[in-house]
Amino acid sequence: MVTNQDSNAIPGDIEGPEGIKSQEMLLNMGPQHPSTHGVLRLVLTLEGETVIDCTPVIGYLHRGIEKILENRPVMGGIRYMDNADYLSPILNEIAYAGAVEQEMGMEPPRRAQYIRLLVGELQRIASHLIAVGTYGLDLGAFTPVLWTFRDREGILSLFESLGGSRFNVNYLRVGGVLHDFPKRWLQECEAYLDQLEKNMAELETLLTDNEIFDARTQGVGYIDPQQAIAYGLTGPMLRASGVNFDLRVNRPYMAYREVPVNVQVRQEGDCFARYRVRMQEIWESIRLCRVAIDQMPGGPISTRTPIALRPPRGETYFAIEGSKGELGIYFISDGSEYPWRAKIRGPSFVNLQILPEILRGHKISDVIAILGSFDLVLGEVDR
Amino acid sequence: MHLVSVTAGDLGSELFNGIFSWSFLQFIIAFLSFFGFVLTSAVILILAERKIMGWMQDRYGPLHTGPWGLLQTVADVGKLLLKEDIHAALTDKSLFLLAPSVFLAPVIAAFAVIPFSPYIGVPGTALATGIVYYVAMSSIDIVGLVMAGWSSNNKYSLIGGLRSAAQMISYELPLVLALVGVVMLTSVLSSTGLGTISIRDIINFQSSSLYPGKGIPFWDFIFNGFTPWAWFFLVQPLMIIIYYICGLAETNRAPFDLPEAESELVSGYATEYSGMRWGLFYLGEYGNMTIVAAIASTLFLGGWAGPGVAFLTAPGMAFGWQFLGNILGIVYFVIKVYLLCFAFIWVRTTLPRLRADQLMQFAWLILIPVTLGNILLTALVYLILNSFGLSNLFFLIVLGVLNWLLLLGFIQVVSRATAATTRRAQAPAIRARRSAPVPPEAQLPERAGITGRQ
Numbered sequence: 001m002v003t004n005q006d007s008n009a010i011p012g013d014i015e016g017p018e019g020i021k022s023q024e025m026l027l028n029m030g031p032q033h034p035s036t037h038g039v040l041r042l043v044l045t046l047e048g049e050t051v052i053d054c055t056p057v058i059g060y061l062h063r064g065i066e067k068i069l070e071n072r073p074v075m076g077g078i079r080y081m082d083n084a085d086y087l088s089p090i091l092n093e094i095a096y097a098g099a100v101e102q103e104m105g106m107e108p109p110r111r112a113q114y115i116r117l118l119v120g121e122l123q124r125i126a127s128h129l130i131a132v133g134t135y136g137l138d139l140g141a142f143t144p145v146l147w148t149f150r151d152r153e154g155i156l157s158l159f160e161s162l163g164g165s166r167f168n169v170n171y172l173r174v175g176g177v178l179h180d181f182p183k184r185w186l187q188e189c190e191a192y193l194d195q196l197e198k199n200m201a202e203l204e205t206l207l208t209d210n211e212i213f214d215a216r217t218q219g220v221g222y223i224d225p226q227q228a229i230a231y232g233l234t235g236p237m238l239r240a241s242g243v244n245f246d247l248r249v250n251r252p253y254m255a256y257r258e259v260p261v262n263v264q265v266r267q268e269g270d271c272f273a274r275y276r277v278r279m280q281e282i283w284e285s286i287r288l289c290r291v292a293i294d295q296m297p298g299g300p301i302s303t304r305t306p307i308a309l310r311p312p313r314g315e316t317y318f319a320i321e322g323s324k325g326e327l328g329i330y331f332i333s334d335g336s337e338y339p340w341r342a343k344i345r346g347p348s349f350v351n352l353q354i355l356p357e358i359l360r361g362h363k364i365s366d367v368i369a370i371l372g373s374f375d376l377v378l379g380e381v382d383r
Numbered sequence: 384m385h386l387v388s389v390t391a392g393d394l395g396s397e398l399f400n401g402i403f404s405w406s407f408l409q410f411i412i413a414f415l416s417f418f419g420f421v422l423t424s425a426v427i428l429i430l431a432e433r434k435i436m437g438w439m440q441d442r443y444g445p446l447h448t449g450p451w452g453l454l455q456t457v458a459d460v461g462k463l464l465l466k467e468d469i470h471a472a473l474t475d476k477s478l479f480l481l482a483p484s485v486f487l488a489p490v491i492a493a494f495a496v497i498p499f500s501p502y503i504g505v506p507g508t509a510l511a512t513g514i515v516y517y518v519a520m521s522s523i524d525i526v527g528l529v530m531a532g533w534s535s536n537n538k539y540s541l542i543g544g545l546r547s548a549a550q551m552i553s554y555e556l557p558l559v560l561a562l563v564g565v566v567m568l569t570s571v572l573s574s575t576g577l578g579t580i581s582i583r584d585i586i587n588f589q590s591s592s593l594y595p596g597k598g599i600p601f602w603d604f605i606f607n608g609f610t611p612w613a614w615f616f617l618v619q620p621l622m623i624i625i626y627y628i629c630g631l632a633e634t635n636r637a638p639f640d641l642p643e644a645e646s647e648l649v650s651g652y653a654t655e656y657s658g659m660r661w662g663l664f665y666l667g668e669y670g671n672m673t674i675v676a677a678i679a680s681t682l683f684l685g686g687w688a689g690p691g692v693a694f695l696t697a698p699g700m701a702f703g704w705q706f707l708g709n710i711l712g713i714v715y716f717v718i719k720v721y722l723l724c725f726a727f728i729w730v731r732t733t734l735p736r737l738r739a740d741q742l743m744q745f746a747w748l749i750l751i752p753v754t755l756g757n758i759l760l761t762a763l764v765y766l767i768l769n770s771f772g773l774s775n776l777f778f779l780i781v782l783g784v785l786n787w788l789l790l791l792g793f794i795q796v797v798s799r800a801t802a803a804t805t806r807r808a809q810a811p812a813i814r815a816r817r818s819a820p821v822p823p824e825a826q827l828p829e830r831a832g833i834t835g836r837q
Contacts, residue, residue: 025538027538027539033649035647035651037679049542049739075386134734139735140637140638140640140734140735140736141733141734141735141736142436142440142637142731142732143439143440143732143733146440146441146442147440148440150441150442186422206733210734210735211797211798211801212638212734212735212736212737213735213803214801215737215738215741215800215801216735216736216737216738216741298386352544363489363738363739364542364647365641365647365736365738365739366738367647368647
């Protein structure tokens with residue numbers, strides 16, 4: 001993005017009223033800051049409390065995940081995908097496993113596809129819950145974040161009984177999934193979804209119906225549709241600007257070819273619209289989970305794959321609709337057990353690029369409101 | 384003590400007599416009791432806040448220190464006292480070290496005019512200018528915050544300090560104007576036609592002798608001096624709401640906690656502080672909360688008034704009963720104060736933070752006109768009804784009804800104003816959307832999912 005030299009520029013002088021000399025102020029927000037969602041650093045040029053310019057500096061959470069993937073067998077790389085976007089690990093795994101399957105020309109069994117849809121939508125709910133809750137925290141509301149973490153806890157417990165691990169689930173396999181459901185897992189899942197619907201209604205009254213919340217978010221951080229498309233935004237951010245684009249519908253993959261998705265679009269293009277799109281997508285994901293549970297087919301959960309998986313020589317690009325946008329894997333194989341290159345197209349990274357453009361002219365408080373509405377995960381930006 | 388007439392020879396004996404005099408001892412005890420009250424109530428409030436917030440947020444709150452976590456705040460204060468007193472190299476040292484004390488001192492001083500019970504009053508409670516004294520003390524607070532923000536040599540602190548100055552000065556005005564309504568009521572009710580700003584007198588105005596069943600011992604016991612229908616919050620409900628909102632802003636608590644907005648300014652003016660100096664800021668904040676609640680309960684909720692207080696402390700009762708009555712008075716007073724503090728905590732769990740410009744707009748465009756209008760309304764209603772020769776009781780009823788209607792109107796106006804300002808903020812976006820051509824649906828090649836290797 002930019003180097004540190006840019007951010008060390010000398011601030012310019014401003015001619016104040018009656019010849020009073022004043023200076024722009026450089027404010028270094030992050031990487032240690034409560035609400036830059038991890039370790040994003042923003043170098044803000046301020047005039048009073050108004051932002052004139054903003055320079056995002058990234059790379060504080062770089063772990064070289066793409067390089068690690070090159071040095072692990074294909075199946076072993078799935079576990080490292082968990083850490084890229086650490087708030088939606090299962091979706092990352094689906095993207096990686098799907099890319100390898102596409103490269104190998106392999107189709108997972110129907111049951112495995114539906115299981116992927118179910119856990120993927122649960123993961124989307126979990127990710128959006130965090131996004132909404134922390135957005136409330138950014139705006140100064142303390143309660144929503146604790147409520148959403150409580151609700152997310154149920155999803156993590158479900159994953160724990162499914163894959164053995166709460167956070168980095170490592171549940172996907174090339175050609176299918178690791179385990180079938182434990183006993184009564186689907187009933188537990190349905191009970192959880194019932195509870196979640198009640199809690200979501202409560203959350204809507206706490207946030208959406210709150211006038212201060214409306215005043216803080218409406219009309220702030222407007223992105224018009226052309227701009228959104230030009231910057232390559234995807235996911236809730238694009239749909240909040242009125243562009244009807246969702247990979248689950250426009251380029252359906254796996255079970256989404258059979259399960260129709262209602263794409264959630266808002267026309268306002270501001271922070272409130274982005275928040276609303278996420279809330280509506282939670283409701284939509286709850287519906288999709290129920291559909292998946294109802295239509296869950298029988299059969300095997302995985303195709304037989306060799307232990308030493310050797311994808312054929314070639315390259316492919318496979319993208320799914322992640323919780324933050326188009327999550328793509330550009331996979332190049334040289335025919336060996338190790339991927340020659342696995343490039344992750346992280347939606348957070350692409351979405352971040354529009355930040356300086358729309359921050360200009362807003363106040364410091366709005367910086368946080370806008371940044372929070374982006375739902376960035378720095379693990380995915382820096383990888 | 385007349386220090387002017389003291390000669391060098393008897394300075395020693397004057398000093399001796401001064402220090403060991405009865406009044407000096409009274410002041411010492413008064414100061415210690417305020418300080419003890421502020422400290423303990425801060426400790427209790429912090430614990431209560433954490434427990435209540437935990438209850439509202441589906442979690443436990445402090446649990447492991449002492450029974451039910453009751454000793455958590457005590458342990459925290461102990462930790463703060465033992466911490467190293469750090470200050471960064473480039474701070475303005477003298478201002479930096481002084482600022483917490485400058486912030487805390489007026490808070491404790493403001494307690495001097497709060498009467499806790501009918502006779503247990505410290506020397507200051509007799510002060511005839513109680514409200515003015517309180518307002519003055521709550522204004523001086525700002526100096527401490529600005530000092531902290533400026534001397535920290537930190538941009539976040541600077542912005543926090545300046546925000547607090549702007550905010551507290553703006554909200555000082557509607558706060559005072561809201562209290563003027565009460566003072567006007569006292570001037571109507573008093574026999575001489577002169578109002579009072581002494582807090583003790585205002586409490587007495589609210590304990591009228593009009594109650595049913597006078598002479599029956601049981602009713603006497605309950606309602607002597609305890610007349611909730613004469614409390615001023617019934618006559619001026621809008622004013623207690625506005626006073627309370629301004630109190631929230633004065634104490635820098637959510638939704639007006641911009642100066643220390645955690646998610647924006649890290650910790651605002653307190654960013655560079657640690658240890659007990661940081662603790663003093665928080666002590667001041669919770670002390671401020673208590674004093675705002677105490678003033679609200681004395682001016683609008685009858686202060687110490689409650690069943691049995693006036694009966695037991697009436698002249699002619701035995702000393703033991705008098706003592707019990709005073710204790711009862713303190714209990715009622717503290718209950719009222721803590722109920723109002725509970726509302727502070729409740730608001731904090733519910734509401735997000737306002738933006739700085741919205742905050743200023745709310746004070747200058749809504750609160751100040753409304754409070755000024757209320758003063759005008761009170762005076763007009765009194766003049767009109769008085770010219771018809773109607774009684775004070777009728778005046779109170781008419782004013783009360785009008786004020787309750789105004790309260791409903793106020794809620795309407797605030798929600799309308801919020802909607803209007805957000806619509807105005809959205810206007811450029813809406814205009815841009817109207818002028819822009821309708822974007823095409825994203826034109827991306829449709830592909831039927833996984834088709835195998837390419």
